[in-house]
Amino acid sequence: MAATKRMSPQAFAAVQKKYSPVHFSPQIVYKPKLGREIWASPRISLRRQADMRNNCIALGIDPSGIGLPEKKEKKPPRVIPPKGxxxxxxxxxxxxxxxxxxxxxxxxxxxxxxxxxxxxxxxxPVLPF
Incomplete structure (x- = not known):
């Protein structure tokens, strides 16, 4: 018996939509009020992206099909010899x-x-006394 994942209607709707890469990556945005460019976080946070990816996998949908970026491979930990x-x-x-x-x-x-x-x-002394 396969376990099914329960998800909210909002999460289900989020998986059904198509997204552009702008939603998932940080941007540099010009703010006229400040008169300069600032860094803006992604529109969809990394935590929500991970939730969306997990929901896609649970529903059998390809995550890249809705516009999610590819999952980055984790780097292996550095091997540092003990200091001693x-x-x-x-x-x-x-x-x-x-x-x-x-x-x-x-x-x-x-x-x-x-x-x-x-x-x-x-x-x-030179002298004996």
């Missing part, structure tokens, strides 16, 4: 920097010892 934690993002770079520092550690310790020895020699 900062320590996870910088871990490889940090490990490489630590490995490089460990390779140069002997030279670093040697230069540090020389600098400390020179600093001690400079701070040491």
């Amino acid at each position: 934690k900062k320590h996870e993002r910088t871990a490889a770079e940090r490990k490489a920097r630590i490995a490089k520092a460990l390779q140069e550690m002997d030279k670093t310790i040697e230069t540090w010892r020389k600098e400390k020895k020179e600093e001690y020699q400079r701070a040491k």
Whole structure:
């Protein structure tokens, strides 16, 4: 048993009429009172267009036959990789920097010892008393 869709007489009458593309798309209209052009919303709102499309399908009428625009395909959601934690993002770079520092550690310790020895020699008084 197929379920039938109940609709109001106004909705049924709206499906029976023919429409032009002007009814379904936003327009730029010149308003003499304002002295400029303004954006005007479509004469038939997107919600009413969707209702009309559903009613057409329920009655077996082709929606484009009454002037409804084609249904737009939904875009797939963007695939964005998860951001993750900062320590996870910088871990490889940090490990490489630590490995490089460990390779140069002997030279670093040697230069540090020389600098400390020179600093001690400079701070040491020339006279013994």
